[in-house]
Amino acid sequence: MKKIIQDLLDRSRTKYRVSFCDIRYKSLNEETIQTTDDVLKHYLLTDSVGVGIRVLKNGRWGFCATDKLDPINLDKALKRAVEISESGKNIGTKDIILTKEKSHIGHYQGPYKIDPFKISPEEKMHLLFELDKKAKTNPLIKKTDGLLLFWKHHQLLMNTEGSVLKNEYVISSGSFDVQAVGNGGFQNRRIQERPKMAGYEWVLHHFDQYDILRLCDEAIMKLNSTTIPKGKKDLIILPSNLFLTMHESVGHPTELDRVLGWEADFAGTSFATTEKLGKFQYGSPIVNFRADNTVASGLSSKGWDDDGVPAQKWDIIKNGKLVNYGTTREVAHYIGKNQSYGCNFASTWQLQPINRIPNLFLLPGKEKLSLKDLIADTEDGLIIDGRDSYSIDQKRYNFQFSGNFVREIKNGKLGEVVRNLTYRSISPDFWNSCDKICDHRFFEYWGVLNCGKGQPAQRHTMIHGSAPARFKNINVGD
Template sequence: MNEIANWALNIASLRGASYADARIVSHRNRALSTKNGKVGSAQDAESLGMGIRVIANNAWGFAATDNLTRASVEAATVLAIEVAHASARVQQEPLQLTDEKPAVAEWTTPHKIDPFTTSIEQNLDLLLKIDAEMRTVSGVTLTETGMSFDREETWFVSSEGANIHQTKFSTGAGYAAYAFAGNEIQKRSYPNSFGGQYQSKGYELIEELKLLENARRVAEEAVALLKADQCPEGTFNLILDGSQLGLQIHESVGHPIELDRVLGMEANFAGTSFLTLEKLRKLRYGSDIVNVVADGRQEHGPGLGTFGFDDEGVPAQCTPIITNGLFTGYLSSRETAHTIGETRSGATMRSEAWNRIPMIRMTNISIVPGDKPLTKEQLISSTDSGLYMETNHSWSIDDKRYNFQFSCEVGWEIKGGKRARMLKNPSYSGITTEFWNSMDAICSRDEWTLWGTPNCGKGQPQQTMGTGHGAAPARFKNIRVGSAFQGS
């Protein structure tokens, strides 16, 4: 693979590129699902191709091909140069890439069990058992389970001398039970909604998730929601479970700190950001106990944003994003780092596949757990009055990442430090900085989980990326609840 990748670099150099990188990606996926006790889908997919990114005439060009013959790679490289020359027609400032020592390295996701070595029978057997367990609960009208594995092997070379061979694994699984009666459809999911939990791990993740053990409870909760009271409207102290807090971080911290958004590069589709450059190290993003990092390093844990090197060849790093409540950092790239006075990229450039341009993506954007021991049950028992919400149902936020509204699958009233009645259709809304400044407690490391969001969309053409979000249950004071149903 290195030979054909270097062939692309040679062609790019001969054609006048001042910089070039070539990235060959071999990707494999297995996706299995069940529905109502039957196999719903069983699919394998493989993909192989090369993307060539060049700077020529002070402008970017990119071309990708699925044909790795010399002739096809040469044609794609020439096309990338042609594209760059077209880009140069509409340019202003010279491109500036921060210096990066070219890496020569190998890296593989730490894993115990290569998921592709597990048998399909074993995978389906587990899913069908979960499905059957949920269907034992009277009132359940639909059951769905799913499991997927990905293996991505990348060869990256650059005209600066980088040569990186990287193999990443990710594994995910989850399920949901639905209950329909009267005028209502309710749903409960486990371990998380929209596919479950995903991490950069092998099959050992599946064994850790206690999937079968929770199936009956989850199905019973779906049915119970049909008879639960509607979540009230008003202002409440709100406790969020870790998975919902992970998505809250994703939407109201992870996206606004993307420097390409801040600089207007995503204005047409994903949007911009309220975090304009003058706010760095000045804005009080959250309360004193809010500490958030962007950490793609292996030592952060097996998040979907964990890797050895990003798709510009920069080794994974940890950037403090919010430090004791103060806004302290953005997600940056070699092209954008200089705009915030940095001399090195924050290593966040990732692409969905060989045929997409790398762009700034969240790595693992995680909130640091509390340093004093605090379990979720202790957090609830220390709350005299409020609401506890669990598992995301829907999420929406404006294009500067200010006004958000989330709804969860289930809520419970908290009275006198105890979980009281179950509540259906719970939702909450707010303004990003007001919300994070209202956080007054977060559970400790024992309750902290590195959640995976496998479906983050950004860019044109749109790219889907997996991101990680370490989070523990946390409490927020005086949050607006239920406005989703106001006036309905």
């Protein structure tokens, strides 16, 4: 394949006179096991292999993808990509300009111990059916839903700048929901998905962290709980919930393509506009967000992005101030950068890469602070565990989230379980209300497996980490 691709790249320059061309060969295996109660709903094993050819000519992109991988069909696809880019000549008021990048040659291998594709499907199904059996020992548990997902990714990216980049990795994830029915209603608890660039060992470890019978009891506690009236509360948000709030209210607003309006038609834009760079108080001074696509097992740690830019580590928010964005080679020059931070990824070979959120972390508090101490320090609040509903406006200001398991805190002690709680804020107000973050001992990260963006919709994966943090006077119960 390498030789075929090199020949195509040579032809793109000599025959078609393109200013840039990259060719991505990608193979993706996905295994999905889905159960409802004791029913195997799906066992699906997919194998998607193809090539995406991206050319830039006269400042216009052309992209053509095919699953016919013989040299004749690939040559046709190259020719078509060039025709597509030429069709855009003189359309629009600006050209696509790429920041420069050196050529790189390398191979990135993501870490894993046990290849999930080598474990028998039966063994994996058994894992979910055993949980169902245990959960159903509780008579109020009327439904369970299990899900195991494994991805094996192999990519070869080559471009006219001389880069030859291979990456291979495995992603593993598992979740299990229990639904309690009674009192005229229904409520759930879950082993929340926590995807990681890792093997089957990760799912076993993750499931081991939970006591399924306790989750069932907690679902029943929710069933017997009440809602709290609309008002304001101090919130202690655990990393299992905060990761998604970070993703939506910091991750997406700091994607530079959104800021520039490139996603205005679907995914939306951003309030974190470029004139605010270096000045805008996004959060309180204890709020520091760092992007890091070099961290081991990070879902966005792939060695290089689909622009051929190496993985990097950089600050997005420092001491509460907006200091940077996630960028690609197409957009980095709009903020005067001469190198991209390497955030360009496509979910499949069929699609052109777009600006995605990197692995993004809220750095732990510098002062020693345990979760126990934080609870003890809270007079009238709520503690929120697990993700649930999430929604945010298209400029990423007004958001509303909810948690999977919420308890009251009264005078420094845990109180009653609360039902169907929502919390709502305006992103910068929320991050400026952050007054305490637990220290590094309580830092943990969670993963996003299906971050949706783009037209047509693409998914991307990344991790977000934090320690438990407290937010003062937040609107709840809308």
